Amino acid sequence: MKTTLHYVQDHLSLLRFLGKWFLLILPVALLSGTTSAFFLWALDEVTQLRWQHGWLLYGLPLIGVLILWLYQKGGKNAERGNNLLIDEIHQPGGGVPGRMAPLVLLTSLLTHLFGGSAGREGTAVQMGGSIAGVLGRQLRLSEADLRILLMSGIAAGFGAIFGTPLAGAVFALEVLTIGKLRYQALIPCLMASILGDITCAAWGIHHIHYQVAFSHTAIPTFSVPNGWLLTKVALAGALFGLAALVFSELTHGLQRLYKTYLPSTYLRPIIGGVLLIGLVWLVGTRDYLGLGVVSQQPNGISILNAFHSGGITPWSWFWKLLFTAITLSSGFKGGEVTPLFFIGACLGNLLAGWFNAPVDLFAALGFIAIFAGASNTPLASTLMGLELFGSDNLIFFAIACFVAYFFSGHTSIYSAQRLGVTKSTGRDIVHQAPLSRIQTLRRRAFTGNRID
Structure with a gap:
C-alpha cells in the first residue's frame, strides 16, 4: 500500500x-x-x-x-x-x-x-x-x-x-x-x-473554414431515417477505403515502374511533368493542379465547391487521384494529405447523389475518411473532423473513418509504417516490419518467386 x-x-x-x-x-x-x-x-x-x-x-x-x-x-x-x-x-x-x-x-x-x-x-x-x-x-x-x-x-x-x-x-x-x-x-x-x-x-495565418449545415442531432437517434443514414455512411466509408487503397498502390506502383524501366532518374520528372501537361489538355482544366482547396474561377472544381451540389463532375475524384499519383511518384515534393482531402470530398459529393444523402455531410466524410484509410490513422482523422466540421456529426465521422481504415487493407501512403496489429484477425505482429517489406514479400509470393 x-x-x-x-x-x-x-x-x-x-x-x-x-x-x-x-x-x-x-x-x-x-x-x-x-x-x-x-x-x-x-x-x-x-x-x-x-x-x-x-x-x-x-x-x-x-x-x-x-x-x-x-x-x-x-x-x-x-x-x-x-x-x-x-x-x-x-x-x-x-x-x-x-x-x-x-x-x-x-x-x-x-x-x-x-x-x-x-x-x-x-x-x-x-x-x-x-x-x-x-x-x-x-x-x-x-x-x-x-x-x-x-x-x-x-x-x-x-x-x-x-x-x-x-x-x-x-x-x-x-x-x-x-x-x-x-x-x-x-x-x-x-x-x-x-x-x-x-x-x-x-503570425496572422487563417485556415479555410468548411461549412456542414447538416446536423445529425436533428434526426431522432432511434429512427428509420437515422438507421438508413448510418448504413449509407458505412457503405461510403468502405468505398473511401478502397479509393485510399487505389491511391496508395497506384503511387507506389508508378514509383516501381520508374525504377524498373527508367535507369536514368532524371527521366522520371521529365516524363511525369509531360504526362501532367498532357492530362491538363485532356481534361480541359487546370483545377487539378496545386492544392485544390480553392480554384482560380469561383465555379471551378475545388475542395470548397465539393461541399455544394453541382460543384464538381462525377470523375473529379479520379482525375485528382491520377494527377497526384503521377506528381508524387515522379519525384516532385509536397504532400499527399490535401490532395486526399480533394479526392475524398469529390467522391463524397458523388456518393451523396447516389445514396440520396446530404452533399455537405458526405463531402466532409470523404475529406477525412480517405485520409484515415490512406494513412491508417482513423482516430486522428475522426478528431480532424471534429475540429474542422464541429461535433454535430461526430458519430458519422467515426463510422466513416473506422470503416475506411479497415477497407484500405494493409497499404499506406507511408511505406515505412509498421504493421503492429493485423486488421483482419487482430493478431499482434511481434517482429514488426515496414509495409514496404510486407508488400514486397506478397508480390514475390504472388508471382511465384522464392521468398528469402
Whole structure:
C-alpha cells in the first residue's frame, strides 16, 4: 500500500517530466509553427503567380529535374521525407538531417509554382521533424528521448499546417505503427501540436473554414431515417477505403515502374511533368493542379465547391487521384494529405447523389475518411473532423473513418509504417516490419518467386 510520501514522489516525478518536455518542445513548436506559417503564406503567393502566368506549367518537367538534382547533390537521405522520420523513430540510425527543412520547403514551393498536384502536410511534418532532429543532436538526447522529440516535431508541423492540434497530436502517435499507439509521447505531442498551432495563428495565418449545415442531432437517434443514414455512411466509408487503397498502390506502383524501366532518374520528372501537361489538355482544366482547396474561377472544381451540389463532375475524384499519383511518384515534393482531402470530398459529393444523402455531410466524410484509410490513422482523422466540421456529426465521422481504415487493407501512403496489429484477425505482429517489406514479400509470393 502506497504511503503519502510515495504519492508525493510520484507527482514530483510527473512535474519534472512535464517541465523537461515543455522546455524541450517549446523551441521545436515555435520554429515549426513559424516555418509552417511562412510556408502557408508562400504557398498562397506561388499559387497566385501560377494562376497569373499560365506558361509556368510548361516548365514543370525541367523544374522536376532541378528538384531531383538538389536532393542528389545536397539532400542525401532527406529525399525519403516522412518515411525517414518514421524509420528514425523506430530505429535511430543516421539521424534526420537539418537540410531536410529548407530543401523540402524550397522544392515544395517549386512544385506548386509550376503546377504539380501536391499537398502541404509532408512539408510541414518534415520541417518539424528536421527541427526536432537538429535540437536532439545538439542536446545529445538519449534514443528514447529523441524518439519522443521527433514525434513532437511531427505533431507540431501537422497541428500548425491544418489548424487541428488534437488531430496533430494523435496523428504523431498513430502514424508510426498500424494498430498501436505510443502513449509515452502523448503529453509531449499534445503540447507541441497546440503550441505549433498557436504560433502559426499568431503570425496572422487563417485556415479555410468548411461549412456542414447538416446536423445529425436533428434526426431522432432511434429512427428509420437515422438507421438508413448510418448504413449509407458505412457503405461510403468502405468505398473511401478502397479509393485510399487505389491511391496508395497506384503511387507506389508508378514509383516501381520508374525504377524498373527508367535507369536514368532524371527521366522520371521529365516524363511525369509531360504526362501532367498532357492530362491538363485532356481534361480541359487546370483545377487539378496545386492544392485544390480553392480554384482560380469561383465555379471551378475545388475542395470548397465539393461541399455544394453541382460543384464538381462525377470523375473529379479520379482525375485528382491520377494527377497526384503521377506528381508524387515522379519525384516532385509536397504532400499527399490535401490532395486526399480533394479526392475524398469529390467522391463524397458523388456518393451523396447516389445514396440520396446530404452533399455537405458526405463531402466532409470523404475529406477525412480517405485520409484515415490512406494513412491508417482513423482516430486522428475522426478528431480532424471534429475540429474542422464541429461535433454535430461526430458519430458519422467515426463510422466513416473506422470503416475506411479497415477497407484500405494493409497499404499506406507511408511505406515505412509498421504493421503492429493485423486488421483482419487482430493478431499482434511481434517482429514488426515496414509495409514496404510486407508488400514486397506478397508480390514475390504472388508471382511465384522464392521468398528469402
